[in-house]
Amino acid sequence: MKIDWSSLKTRLVATLLMSTIIPLLLLGVVSFLALQTIFHEKIESGIQNTLSQTRVSLENTLSNMEYVSLQLSQEGTVGQSLSILLSSQSIFEQLQLTTEIQKNMNLVNFTNPYLGVMLYFFPGEGKVMFQNREIRDGFSIKSLPLLSSVKGESFFGPHQTAYKYSSNTVFSLARPVNVPGIEQETIYVYIETNLLLFEKILNKHHFGMNASHILLNQSGKIAYSDDQVQFPSGADFSFIKNSDVNVAEEKGFYFFKEVSDQGWSIVVAIDKRDFEKEFNTWLLRYGGISLVCLALSIALALLVWRTVYRPIRSILREIRSLAGSKFDSKLNKTNVREFDSVLFEFDLMRTRIGELFAEIEQNERMKAQLEVEKLLHQINPHFIHNTLNTIQWIARMNGQDDIDRLVSIFTRVLHYNLGKEGSVVKLRDELEALKDYVALQRIRYDYQFDVRYDVVETLLDQTIPRFILQPIVENALYHGLGDEEGVIEVRIAAHGGYMNIEVKDNGAGMTEEEVSRLLSYESERKKSGLGIGLSYVLRIIKVHYADNGRFQVESRIGHGTTMTMNIPLTQRRGTLE
Known part of the structure; x- marks a missing residue:
């Protein structure tokens, strides 16, 4: 669809839209760049800090297990008691040491509530001693997932607890106990964390979004993952562990890592969509606000347009009324x-x-x-009347009756045509003057033509302009009839609020050029007789009736001429029509 830029409405809407869009775009770009930096730095910093706290908590937990394991090894009191027990031959001493070791084990467990299962494990025999809780059948250190190994100590986990009546996940430590006279690495101190400590340390809700914890062992493989679909255990993640940066983006995830001095690493994987959810939420809100602003801008533009358009339409209406x-x-x-x-x-x-x-x-x-x-006063009426009266008196004195009659008729015609009684007369008066004029012309042409009248009597009292019929009949005499005897028909009737006057002759007819020349002013200079031509009739109709009067000439060679005049009735009665 083509936009009409010449329209005030289009320009007004475009201007208001641009005044809204440009500030929104500038504000949006600045806010986008600023917020993107703020969001990323804020979220990354928060996640890294939380992950660091998790790493520290886990390190502390493992370090505490390491400290407790020292007490249970040959370096500690309990470990020394175990060495004496294993080398003693006295049953009484063995019973005494066994009671003492069990008592100390319980004391250690009591003073370290974050610890769970504690025991001594003999791999060769598969035997367990001095356990503080009942252990499930088939327990073996070799089946545990190795997390890291530092200074002869092995950290395992996360894995299912050795406690027979629980399936919770725990971290554990295994430390060899060297007893004189017994082969090395035949006795191990085994310690687990508390059953609920693991959930407390690796809590997903710490990050405020869906996050997956990944524990990498020393070789960079996944030792534990709480999303086995995306990050299955045993998968190689050494590219994350060995990376020089703490934040990496791979496969639609952001990976945040913390490397422990104990050899293991903890990684948090966050879906990129979740990571940018808050930022995208801001974008959606900004987009919604922008759309609302644009809608308001369009509404205001239309409101302003209506405020301007209505007055313009009123002015246009006034201009059109002036044009009409x-x-x-x-x-x-x-x-x-x-x-x-x-x-x-x-x-x-x-x-x-x-x-x-x-x-x-x-x-x-x-x-x-x-x-x-x-035109009506070109001749001195008083001089003409006196002259004609003298001629008429001489004719009567000499017994010239025809001359007397001719002069008498001519005097009446001149009296009517040159009179000053007014410009409007009754139809009956106009017809009487026309009949006198026709009688005068018949004497002149030796009665070689006849004039017939068909007039509705109810129209005789209607008023018409004076001297309007004679020029039409005169034209029929001069231009319509030839040498042969002719007939002129005068019909006057009423129709549709108009008086219809028709003058028809049976003469030779005229061409269109002759009709045009007949109606022109120049033809009047070539006129003869008392008439002053059809141009006079046209001017009279224009002066009296303006556009309500009509005059028409129809003529065909060999078929005569018909002149029709339509003028408004001065009295509208039902009998007139």
Whole structure:
């Protein structure tokens, strides 16, 4: 769809949209860059700190087990008692030492509540001694997952506890006890963490998002993972362990690591979508706010457009009324001061234009009236009447009745045509004058034509412009009839609120060029007789009826000529039609 940039509406909407979009884009870009840095640094720093605390907690736990294991080895009191027990031959001493060792084991366990199972394990015999809890059948250190080995100590886990009546996950330590006279690494101190300590240390909720803990052993393989689907145990993660950075991005995950001095590493894997969830939430909120701002901008643009468009439409309506020559229409205000000022000035201009049109129309009407009066007064009526009366008196004295009659008719015709009784007469008076004129012409042409009248009697009292029928009949005599005897028909009837006057002859007819020339002003200079031509009739109709009067000439060679005039009725009665 093509946008019309020439439209005020389009430009207004585009301007308001740009005034909204540009600040939003600038603010969005600045906020995006700033928040992206803040979010990443904040989240990464928080995760790294939390992971560091987890590493420290786990290191402390393993270190505490290492400290306790020293007490249970040959370096500690309990370990020394165990060495004496294993080398003693006295049953009484053995019983005494056994009671003492068990008592000390319980004391150590009591003073270290974060520890769980403690025992001495004999791998060769698969025998367990001095356990503080009942151990499940088939227990063996060799089956435990090695986490790291430092200074002869082995850390295992996470793995299922050796406690027979639990399946919780724990960390454990195995330390060899060297007893004189007994082969090395035939006796081990085995210690586990408390059953609930593992869940406390590796708590997913510490990071505020879904996170997966991964423990890597010394070789970089996964010793433990709480998401076996994505990160199965035994998978090689040495590329993370040996990386120089603490944060890496691989396969849609962010990996945060902490390397322990004990040889193991702890890694937190966070899905990239979860990691950027908060940032994406901000983006969605910003996008929603932007859409709301754009919608408000469009609504405001349309509101402003309506505020501007309605006054413009009112002004356009006033201009169209002026184009339709409606100078007296009521001015409708817009209640907007600036537009009302324009409308007020326009109304003054329209009023002035109306006055000028009325003045011009009046001047033209007076001019036309003066031209008609000039034609009617070209001859001195008083001189003509006196001359004709003298001729008529001489004819009567000499017994010239035909001359007397001719002069009498001609006098009446001149009296009517040159009279000053008014410009509007009744139809009956116009017809009487026409009949006198026809009688005069019949004497002149030796009665070689006939005029027939068909007039509706109810129209005789209607008023029409004076001297309007004679020029039409005169034209039929001069231009319509030839040398042969002709007939002129005058029909006057009413129809549709108009008086229809038709003058028809059976003469030779005229071409279109002859009709046009007949209606022109120049043809009047070649006229003869008393008539002043059809242009006079056209001007009279224009002066009296403006556009409500019509005059039409139809002529065909060999078929005669018909002249039709339609003028409004002055009295509208049902009987007229």
